Amino acid sequence: MPRTESHSTREDELAFELDPEDVPVNKLTSFHGRLQHFLHRSSDEMTDSPAARTTAISQPTIKLEDTETKDQAIQDRAEPIKPSPKRRKAVQATSTTISRPPTRSTPPSPNKRKRNTPAPTPIPLGPSATESLLRDTIPPNLILLLVGVNPGIMTGISGYAYAHPSNLFWKLLHSSGITSMRHKPSDTYKLPSLYSVGNTNIVERPTRDASMLSRAEMNAGVPVLEAKIAAQRPEAVCLVGKGIWEAVWRVRRGRGIRKEEFRYGWQEGENMGVCEGWAGAPVFVATTTSGLAAGMKLVEKEAIWAELGEWVVRKRQERGFVPQIMKQEDI
Template identity: 30%
Template sequence: MTTHTLPDLLAPGLRLVSVGLNPSLPSVAAGFYFANPRNRFWAALNASELVREHLTPGPEAMRRLFEVHRIGFTDLVKRPTRGAGELRAADYRAGAAALEARLARYAPRLLWFHGRVAWGHFLHHARRLQPAADWGLQPERLAGAPVFVTPNPSPANAAFSRADLTAHYRALAHYLAALEGTR
């Protein structure tokens, strides 16, 4: 039985690939990433320097991020849930192996993990490593690409304000620009 989920937005030559923990039920129902109106992704993205245009959440914004800005999207675990508490070790084990294979095929320039939970589960289940405690650039690489970790914008992660998220997204934008030689 196949579970309905969000499709990956991946292709060769992407500048950045966003990696979430797993799709939310509102995102799957709406058909695009970060669809929950309480999710702070879109507000933080629009306030950051990652893209130089204001995007209204929806399929057209996803298309522009993918085709114009060359930002892709995927998840560690593709099974949608109401919350991370519904995921099991088997989900993470299978997800880590599948994610590594997907990313190796496309070789993006930079990977962007949303949250230490996603990054930590990937490292634990794929490499038996513990993640560094810091946000930002990580010492490990994945599919040959540097990894940058920012707080998860989910409404369940209320410890971080929109301003906090925006600051982390700006740091990501600055690192990406330096990586591309545009800063």
């Protein structure tokens, strides 16, 4: 009987703990980790008969892992899971991103004051691309008329022939003996009176270099040049650059000049400006004086120009033309 009383006391305690009106508790904690020693039965099945006790003893013991799972499920239903601070921030960021409406670019308000930015100061560019301040110097009966391709940009702006510092024109005139000193570009319009030497171009449009001219422009300048020569009748014509003679050749023969047909110097039988009563002026083809042309060395250019210079000096002597020496104040 003492054993029965002990068993009855334990059942009463179990019934008290399993009261359905109580709040679910963690049985694993409540029974000090010995939950597997207790069998869950209804009140009807709890009797004092030996058969019932035998049945209760013979039932399999509940595993701790299963009990822990059930207890955890009960606790999960009883208490909601609180997310960690990091997870809470991530959820808030996600919800903010999803719920945020798409932004639209709004046009600037018409009442918004504009910044008063000063207008750029225009840079004076001189004459337009089709104009040049350079003028021909072709008085009648010159000893030599120099014919260039076209004015450079600096020449078109200044109005002085071969005005760029890199151009070798004034240097070669002096080294060849055509001029008695190395003149400045500003002396362009003094050459006829000082040396009986004039200047013109086959194309009047100024460009950075002669390669920017088309063949059509060069060809169109040939009859104009022929007319100038026929009108003023210089004793000889010097074409300053191979390209000028190539244009004359194309106009006269309707084809380009072959490599074996070209040579610098005097062109025999190829006078320019031929007209009634005049046989025309002999043609001398000199090298270009442009600083951009590096196909020939300076020594080679000076040799070709020296041939022309010898002829000019001789013709001046025949005429009795004495080159004038410029005064110091004119230099």
